[in-house]
Amino acid sequence: MDDAPELTGYDNEDEHLGLYQRATETGVEWWRVSVADRPETYRLEHGSADARGAGTVDIDLVVDEENLRAKLKKWRREGFAIDADDTPNDRAANARISFMPELQRVAALMSAAKRRPREGTGETVRIAEVEVPCGVGGALVPPVNPAYLFAARFNDIVEDIAENRRVMLIGHTGAGKTSLIEQVAARSHHGVLRSNMNGQTTVGDFVGFWTVKGGETLWVDGVLPTAMREGLWLIVDEIDFAEPSILAALTAVLEPHGRLVLKEKGNEIVAPHPSFRLFATANAVGAMSQFRHLYQGANLMNEAFLDRWRVYLLDYLTPAEEADVLMRTLAPNMTRALATTLAAIAADCRAAFAREDLSSAFSTRRLLDWAELRLRTGDPERAAAPAIYAKVSPEDAALIRGIVRHRIAPDG
Incomplete structure (x- = not known):
């Protein structure tokens, strides 16, 4: 058998071409994919190398694209990865693939090793x-x-x-x-x-x-x-x-x-x-x-x-988060249906503010105040007068009133 070729790849556009390898106890095992003589076929070479780089090619065959894809799936399951030192395109692709797992591994190690400084009481x-x-x-x-x-x-x-x-x-x-x-x-x-x-x-x-x-x-x-x-x-x-x-x-x-x-x-x-x-x-x-x-x-x-x-x-809470805050703050009187509707009104008002249709923002504090008054009075409009409308311009109050009525139908 011939000596294994150097572990280098091919500089071409086909994403499948290049060297796929995995580490073994004695060195490295590899598959090389290159273009075969016949159209739409690929040459596969398999070999291994020891720590000194010496090795042999023990498989050399030609397959079509369907068989190649099956081989690629099998190689991935077996732990083969395309060589990062192969082609410039392969090198960039492999760097993108390997960066996130490496980053997550390092971040986990830092988190595990971290020791907080003890301040004040030491607790x-x-x-x-x-x-x-x-x-x-x-x-x-x-x-x-x-x-x-x-x-x-x-x-x-x-x-x-x-x-x-x-x-x-x-x-x-x-x-x-x-x-x-x-x-x-x-x-x-x-x-x-x-x-x-x-x-x-x-x-x-x-x-x-x-x-x-x-x-x-x-x-x-x-x-x-x-x-x-x-x-x-x-x-x-x-x-x-x-x-x-x-x-x-x-x-x-x-x-x-x-x-x-x-x-x-x-x-x-x-x-x-x-x-x-x-x-x-x-x-x-x-x-x-x-x-x-x-x-x-x-x-x-x-x-x-x-x-x-x-x-x-820091953006406003999402409607789901704000509904949770309403439930937790005003329990047990606040129901999920009421909280969801009130949070949706607040979201609509903020969207209008972002579009510059409203000149005043709609804080969670304002929403909680309105919700509390609403539970006490049983009337959204009556509660909104001191909690919302009196704090904004007449134009803003009219727009907010329209948003409220869109979400809450007035009584018959």
């Missing part, structure tokens, strides 16, 4: 599918909402919180950006400070300022150094409305273990407490930039600043 609590270190509690810990729904898509965000990443949540108003962070903090016993960039917040409010009290000049920490020193979670709400001076103060803190330099206080350095976490929310950043015209006054944020955050797009 952890399971939130969604993630173990989050617990804090020491205190008056600033938000109250737990037992009906809050941690959707599976929140797992990555909770994981980033546990790993002390800088997390920015973007999405329409009322999508639950702030409440997600607060409910993670509530369950893990961490205090939360919020700073709303409403145009009135100054860099002094954020970083600190000097003041005179009782004839003595005193320094007053702003929310950022207070949170850093005391290990609190700081949420910078609507960061796309923040002044440039505030964003500049944040930049250094966004680096891993970044420190704050208080230039106004003689360049005092504030190091972050291990429990300190920094978050931001925004309406018109990155993937939400197309809606900037809906949020007048929102600033364009550069990529260098955004690259310092893990940025997640």
Whole structure:
């Protein structure tokens, strides 16, 4: 028998051509597919090679395309794979095939080996599918909402919180950006400070300022150094409305273990407490930039600043998820049929907002308030007056009223 040819393939367009091989205890076993002399036929060569590369060809035959396809299925069952070093096309295809299993294997190993840092009490609590270190509690810990729904898509965000990443949540108003962070903090016993960039917040409010009290000049920490020193979670709400001076103060803190330099206080350095976490929310950043015209006054944020955050797009809950929230919040009075209809109305209103037919969003909070009043009054319109219509323009109220009546037929 001839020596086995070198394990190389053919540079051609046919996806079936090339070298298929699998590892054995002594080396490698392979099948090579090439074009035969007769039209629509293929030459199959089989051989093996030991660790030194020496081997033999023991099968050499010609088959038609139907027989080749049968062979390919058999080879796949037996563990043969096309050689990644064969042709450029084969190499790219094999890389795509092998990348995901390898990535999943490495991710599983990392997850199994991961050890959470022990903060505060040294205890952890399971939130969604993630173990989050617990804090020491205190008056600033938000109250737990037992009906809050941690959707599976929140797992990555909770994981980033546990790993002390800088997390920015973007999405329409009322999508639950702030409440997600607060409910993670509530369950893990961490205090939360919020700073709303409403145009009135100054860099002094954020970083600190000097003041005179009782004839003595005193320094007053702003929310950022207070949170850093005391290990609190700081949420910078609507960061796309923040002044440039505030964003500049944040930049250094966004680096891993970044420190704050208080230039106004003689360049005092504030190091972050291990429990300190920094978050931001925004309406018109990155993937939400197309809606900037809906949020007048929102600033364009550069990529260098955004690259310092893990940025997640947070959409409203799906109708099915929102129906679950209604059931859990208003049990046992809320039925599945009522919850499904109310959630569908909320979804219709949000779709109208996205089309810019409505100028106001429809938050889950608003939906819950309306649902609670509806159960009390037994009248959707009467309940909607204080919960919805009085909060929006007459034009929006008329459109929402039409959506409600489309889903809920008025009484005879």
